[in-house]
Amino acid sequence: MAYVILIISFFLDGILSNYLPFMVNDLSYFTPFLTLVAIGIIYPFFQKQEKKYFITILITGFLYDLFYTNLLFTNMIFFGIMGLLISFVYKKINLNPLTYFIFLFFQLCFYFLLYDFCLFLFNIVPLTVENVFYQISHSLLLNLIYGEILYLLCKYLPHKRSLN
């Protein structure tokens, strides 16, 4: 099931982004980062198989770069870092639809801040704080809705393994 969610989210991400604005400062409020949402959702499916989880998300990150960004290894590393954050949160916090919503909000913010911080650090593109907040604000709506739907779907699946 985890792989089905991951594959659907991965390709849906690509299809949707082909039909939505992608110019900086002209982004849609429905900018998709569904793969990022999916790697958080699938964690409970890998209970006591953390190594397998991390291998899965690292491969996903590698493929994400190959398919969508042409930045070899960048998202592999970021997804790995996100995996550490997700693993920590699932172990420490008892998640329910509301807490998951809040967690997903911070997960998305953390990803963009991390990404843009690296771009700023290596002086790759001229970035402003407004640009970063613009990107974050335009990425929340669709991804939070998608994440919440996936969470509720997974919660009632018979093979779902919960850490809590």
Next chain:
Amino acid sequence: MYRKEKKKKKIIIILLVVLGCFFLLFYSLTSSRRQGPIENFLKDAATIIQKVIMFPFTALNEEKGEDQSESYVIQKNINVHLEEEIEQLRKALELNQTLTGYDPVNATVISRNKSYWYQTLTIDKGSKDGLKENMVAITKDGLIGKLQNVTSFSSEIKLITSNDVNNKVSVSIATTEGETDAILSGYDEEKGLVLVSGVDSEVQIEVGDSVTTSGLGGMFPRGIYIGTVEEISNDKYGLSKTLGIKTTQNFNNIHYVTILKEASDK
């Protein structure tokens, strides 16, 4: 003692991993990075999968792409410079740098770079179709960018809206007094205007003047339409002008492109 050693070893490994990630990030985030053969091979495989996934959606858009035929694209892009004039110049100077010296290769956009800052598109044509790096990408509305990272079955288009320092294009502005050359140097994200800098402040430029590629530098052919002057501003010393160019191209809605391949590159 043993536990202390183990802890020390763990810290060293973590530090090495962090350092490795740091260098890997620097390497991969650099836009001028050259792709290796393994990456090219994997990219080709990804392109084939993407083409299959995107097929139902691109098929739906086919009608929109019909007007991007060879003759239409060429006619649209030379509307500023008369065809006869180009022909005469070409014959007189034995030039091969006009649009008529190019073979158009039509391609479909299969993905956009999800890292928005890079402003690149991936198309489904590559070196197997005779494409090479730095070839020009246009649509019916004019210039959109140039090719980079060409693999066997795919290529990446760096859009002119990219604020990359290496992404400069020599342009020509058709004024009432004649033509003047300048450099396309960036993009104003807030206003949605392509920026042209280095225009002599003495030259009289008016809003609505046409901007095309000048052909200088040899990378871009002469006469490809870019847009019209929308905004004129002087630099703080009054030595040169910066122009804001309004393009008719909707960069958010590019699904089909044409690559200009030099006729000798067949």
